[in-house]
Amino acid sequence: xxxxxxxxxxxxxxxxxxxxxxxxxxxxxxxxxxxxxxxxxxxxxxxxxxxxxxxxxxxxxxxxxxxxxxxxxxxxxxxxxxxxxxxxxxxxxxxxxxxxxxxxxxxxxxxxxxxxxxxxxxxxxxxxxxxxxxxxxxxxxxxxxxxxxxxxxxxxxxxxxxxxxxxxxxxxxxxxxxxxxxxxxxxxxxxxxxxxxxxxxxxxxxxxxxxxxxxxxxxxxxxxxxxxxxxxxxxxxxxxxxxxxxxxxxxxxxxxxxxxxxxxxxxxxxxxxxxxxxxxxxxxxxxxxxxxxxxxxxx
Amino acid sequence: xxxxxxxxxxxxxxxxxxxxxxxxxxxxxxxxxxxxxxxxxxxxxxxxxxxxxxxxxxxxxxxxxxxxxxxxxxxxxxxxxxxxxxxxxxxxxxxxxxxxxxxxxxxxxxxxxxxxxxxxxxxxxxxxxxxxxxxxxxxxxxxxxxxxxxxxxxxxxxxxxxxxxxxxxxxxxxxxxxxxxxxxxxxxxxxxxxxxxxxxxxxxxxxxxxxxxxxxxxxxxxxxxxxxxxxxxxxxxxxxxxxxxxxxxxxxxxxxxxxxxxxxxxxxxxxx
Amino acid sequence: xxxxxxxxxxxxxxxxxxxxxxxxxxxxxxxxxxxxxxxxxxxxxxxxxxxxxxxxxxxxxxxxxxxxxxxxxxxxxxxxxxxxxxxxxxxxxxxxxxxxxxxxxxxxxxxxxxxxxxxxxxxxxxxxxxxxxxxxxxxxxxxxxxxxxxxxxxxxxxxxxxxxxxxxxxxxxxxxxxxxxxxxxxxxxxxxxxxxxxxxxxxxxxxxxxxxxxxxxxxxxxxxxxxxxxxxxxxxxxxxxxxxxxxxxxxxxxxxxxxxxxxxxxxxxxxxxxxxxxxxxxxxxx
Numbered sequence: 118x119x120x121x122x123x124x125x126x127x128x129x130x131x132x133x134x135x136x137x138x139x140x141x142x143x144x145x146x147x148x149x150x151x152x153x154x155x156x157x158x159x160x161x162x163x164x165x166x167x168x169x170x171x172x173x174x175x176x177x178x179x180x181x182x183x184x185x186x187x188x189x190x191x192x193x194x195x196x197x198x199x200x201x202x203x204x205x206x207x208x209x210x211x212x213x214x215x216x217x218x219x220x221x222x223x224x225x226x227x228x229x230x231x232x233x234x235x236x237x238x239x240x241x242x243x244x245x246x247x248x249x250x251x252x253x254x255x256x257x258x259x260x261x262x263x264x265x266x267x268x269x270x271x272x273x274x275x276x277x278x279x280x281x282x283x284x285x286x287x288x289x290x291x292x293x294x295x296x297x298x299x300x301x302x303x304x305x306x307x308x309x310x311x312x313x314x315x316x317x318x319x320x321x322x323x324x325x326x327x328x329x330x331x332x333x334x335x336x337x338x339x340x341x342x343x344x345x346x347x348x349x350x351x352x353x354x355x356x357x358x359x360x361x362x363x364x365x366x367x368x369x370x371x372x373x374x375x376x377x378x379x380x381x382x383x384x385x386x387x388x389x390x391x392x393x394x395x396x397x398x399x400x401x402x403x404x405x406x407x408x409x410x411x412x413x414x415x416x
Numbered sequence: 417x418x419x420x421x422x423x424x425x426x427x428x429x430x431x432x433x434x435x436x437x438x439x440x441x442x443x444x445x446x447x448x449x450x451x452x453x454x455x456x457x458x459x460x461x462x463x464x465x466x467x468x469x470x471x472x473x474x475x476x477x478x479x480x481x482x483x484x485x486x487x488x489x490x491x492x493x494x495x496x497x498x499x500x501x502x503x504x505x506x507x508x509x510x511x512x513x514x515x516x517x518x519x520x521x522x523x524x525x526x527x528x529x530x531x532x533x534x535x536x537x538x539x540x541x542x543x544x545x546x547x548x549x550x551x552x553x554x555x556x557x558x559x560x561x562x563x564x565x566x567x568x569x570x571x572x573x574x575x576x577x578x579x580x581x582x583x584x585x586x587x588x589x590x591x592x593x594x595x596x597x598x599x600x601x602x603x604x605x606x607x608x609x610x611x612x613x614x615x616x617x618x619x620x621x622x623x624x625x626x627x628x629x630x631x632x633x634x635x636x637x638x639x640x641x642x643x644x645x646x647x648x649x650x651x652x653x654x655x656x657x658x659x660x661x662x663x664x665x666x667x668x669x670x671x672x673x674x675x676x677x678x679x680x681x682x683x684x685x686x687x688x
Numbered sequence: 689x690x691x692x693x694x695x696x697x698x699x700x701x702x703x704x705x706x707x708x709x710x711x712x713x714x715x716x717x718x719x720x721x722x723x724x725x726x727x728x729x730x731x732x733x734x735x736x737x738x739x740x741x742x743x744x745x746x747x748x749x750x751x752x753x754x755x756x757x758x759x760x761x762x763x764x765x766x767x768x769x770x771x772x773x774x775x776x777x778x779x780x781x782x783x784x785x786x787x788x789x790x791x792x793x794x795x796x797x798x799x800x801x802x803x804x805x806x807x808x809x810x811x812x813x814x815x816x817x818x819x820x821x822x823x824x825x826x827x828x829x830x831x832x833x834x835x836x837x838x839x840x841x842x843x844x845x846x847x848x849x850x851x852x853x854x855x856x857x858x859x860x861x862x863x864x865x866x867x868x869x870x871x872x873x874x875x876x877x878x879x880x881x882x883x884x885x886x887x888x889x890x891x892x893x894x895x896x897x898x899x900x901x902x903x904x905x906x907x908x909x910x911x912x913x914x915x916x917x918x919x920x921x922x923x924x925x926x927x928x929x930x931x932x933x934x935x936x937x938x939x940x941x942x943x944x945x946x947x948x949x950x951x952x953x954x955x956x957x958x959x960x961x962x963x964x965x966x967x968x969x970x971x972x973x974x
Contacts, residue, residue, distance in 0.1 A: 157894045157896055157897065158865060158894055283752075313751050313921045314750075314921050314922055314923075314962065314965040314966055315750055315961055315962060315965040316750070317967065340895055340896070341967065342969050343967035343970075344967050346967075346970040347967055347970060367970070370970075381896055382969070384896045385895050385896075387899075387924045387925065388924060388968065390928065392928050392929075392947070392948075393906060393928070393929075395903050396900075396902055396903050398899045398903065576804045576807075577801065577805035578805050578806055578807045580760075580797070580799070581797060581805055581818075581876075582818060584765065584792065585819030585825065586785060586792035586819075586824035586825050587821075587822045588785075588823060588824075591822075599807075599809040599810075600808070
């Protein structure tokens with residue numbers, strides 16, 4: 118059986134100087150599987166997501182292969198890509214304030230995603246639905262989705278503009294937008310990094326629940342091991358644009374092999390350190406050669 | 417420094433006008449005010465490479481001489497606009513209380529007066545129009561744009577934490593304004609300057625055309641257009657050259673503004 | 689309300705020592721504009737506490753709990769609507785900058801987002817020495833007055849923050865988030881403050897970088913004998929650097945006490961929620 122997403126030998130460089138951002142990155146993702154991508158800023162985790170979504174800037178040089186249900190995506194035209202995006206493959210961004218349109222009520226923005234990829238499609242026309250019915254259906258679906266992501270008073274919230282919602286509520290709207298078309302893959306790029314811990318906990322539970330409900334696969338990108346371990350089955354550790362470790366979450370986080378992963382795990386375990394004692398840092402785990410040698414990304 | 421096509425083209429066009437103006441101080445093929453009835457209304461030919469007008473004046477020489485006034489007007493008008501507008505806009509964005517409101521309302525009122533009306537008023541007060549009244553009128557009418565741009569940029573900067581950090585270290589307000597805010601709003605002021613420069617040149621041309629600027633003996637491109645209008649259908653040559661140079665200069669200023677915006681936009685600076 | 693007394697029993701010294709801060713019934717209202725009827729928002733609602741020299745006080749709460757407004761009032765960047773703030777026994781409410789010289793030379797802030805807290809058009813060296821050049825601080829004679837003295841102090845704090853001397857010549861955007869935050873802390877330490885206020889200083893950093901910055905803060909606080917006010921939404925971080933904690937919700941202090949006590953045995957439901965929300969690494973799976 119072909120995997121849902123198969124990335125192999127992905128190399129990525131930026132700009133005229135061809136600063137390398139990814140080196141020989143390979144992984145596969147089956148339907149419904151959740152893969153966490155972990156690394157520090159500059160490790161290449163976000164650009165991996167952008168590469169899969171076909172959203173890299175013009176100065177990016179990409180080589181290697183990204184296969185979506187067996188279809189090659191590297192070099193695919195933008196028109197073909199946009200059919201895939203938003204329908205089969207969606208994304209939840211870190212900062213919902215900038216990812217949402219500030220001039221449009223959030224309900225409309227969710228409806229927009231639905232309209233673009235569903236309403237005009239086959240079933241509406243085939244069953245000869247009237248325009249009113251389509252609008253009604255869309256409205257009901259949007260409200261249903263906003264209720265599902267736990268927005269209080271969805272009828273009223275749908276009419277609000279992004280700046281009238283709290284950070285957590287905006288992220289819920291983003292999740293509604295990402296899931297309303299029942300995609301096969303949801304890419305979450307640091308979806309809770311901008312949120313408070315209590316809100317983060319709720320949003321993580323929501324993402325977990327929604328992904329399960331839709332049976333969507335997910336690429337979950339975060340610098341926070343704890344967050345990834347809450348949501349994912351498998352984890353991929355990126356360091357300076359290279360995959361240094363991959364495996365089941367319990368195995369990688371419980372018994373990390375690569376020194377960098379060991380360092381990451383140690384720094385995340387604040388609870389194991391006596392208050393006031395020196396916290397372990399990544400550098401404790403890497404030899405100076407490894408620190409100097411990995412200069413792939415401009416970390 | 418990033419490359420930008422509009423910056424290159426814009427800077428070249430404005431540079432060309434500056435070169436013309438400089439050259440005019442050292443060398444002109446003919447005296448731009450030397451009337452020569454024998455060679456009037458000549459088409460472009462040697463030695464009058466752009467032809468001559470209805471008084472037999474050499475058009476190329478007059479274009480060279482006109483470049484001076486053109487640049488002078490731009491520099492003085494933008495100078496007035498920026499020197500008055502930027503400090504007021506900065507204070508309006510930074511200070512609290514009645515003063516910012518007062519500045520903004522005053523700017524609105526000036527905004528409502530076209531440069532033309534101001535020029536007429538100043539010319540009337542002065543007895544006759546001159547390059548100076550035109551420049552001052554254009555300068556005053558460009559002040560509100562500078563106030564608005566400087567204030568908007570200041571409002572963005574004052575919300576940054578480094579302003580708070582400066583305040584917690586007891587950095588005085590004027591130091592914050594001059595050393596923190598000014599360098600950060602400089603790019604938008606520069607962009608506005610180049611746009612205002614183009615507008616000023618256009619406005620001066622219009623005032624010259626209406627006879628509200630330079631007297632007939634002073635050569636300006638707008639004046640040349642004015643003189644050319646009776647010959648528009650017989651000798652389009654007369655209108656073509658000053659019109660072309662005004663258009664190129666204004667285009668150059670606008671492209672320069674766009675280019676500066678691209679290069680100096682701080683949001684684009686940190687792109688990896 | 690909660691008995692704030694519980695906080696202080698452990699750390700209360702002899703009566704001869706003045707608290708760094710004494711805060712009584714501090715309240716701050718915001719008028720919410722936009723709607724026709726003037727709505728008011730109680731950002732900080734009758735908060736009282738003391739901060740003793742050498743204390744490391746954590747202030748915990750979600751965004752909107754009023755913790756940022758509180759520390760802005762403590763650093764005299766914002767005026768309270770009512771209440772008392774005393775710094776070393778003297779009220780600081782409504783004083784002009786001249787009157788605040790004691791506070792300004794003793795209290796420094798570190799902000800959450802080092803992209804916004806460092807002037808992008810200044811070189812790092814100029815950023816770090818900014819507090820040393822302020823006339824008000826120079827008049828207190830507590831900062832080096834000569835250019836050489838300033839430079840020496842700059843290299844000293846840069847070294848303490850693990851920054852290379854050559855970095856002084858570079859601009860903030862050339863640095864990573866963790867390095868920028870170290871630059872911001874170096875600036876705060878330059879005038880040798882006795883109180884350091886950190887407003888979500890590690891929240892915007894990667895987990896792995898966070899450990900490094902926390903170590904540096906802990907070292908400075910211990911070696912320089914600083915009083916620390918550490919604002920965070922993450923109780924596990926507060927537990928690591930602080931000895932006592934105030935938990936804030938909707939502008940009020942809902943729980944206060946020694947950190948060990950609050951962390952291991954939270955009394956209020958809200959504190960329990962905050963604690964359980966801190967994500968933990970799952971290493972056991974069903």
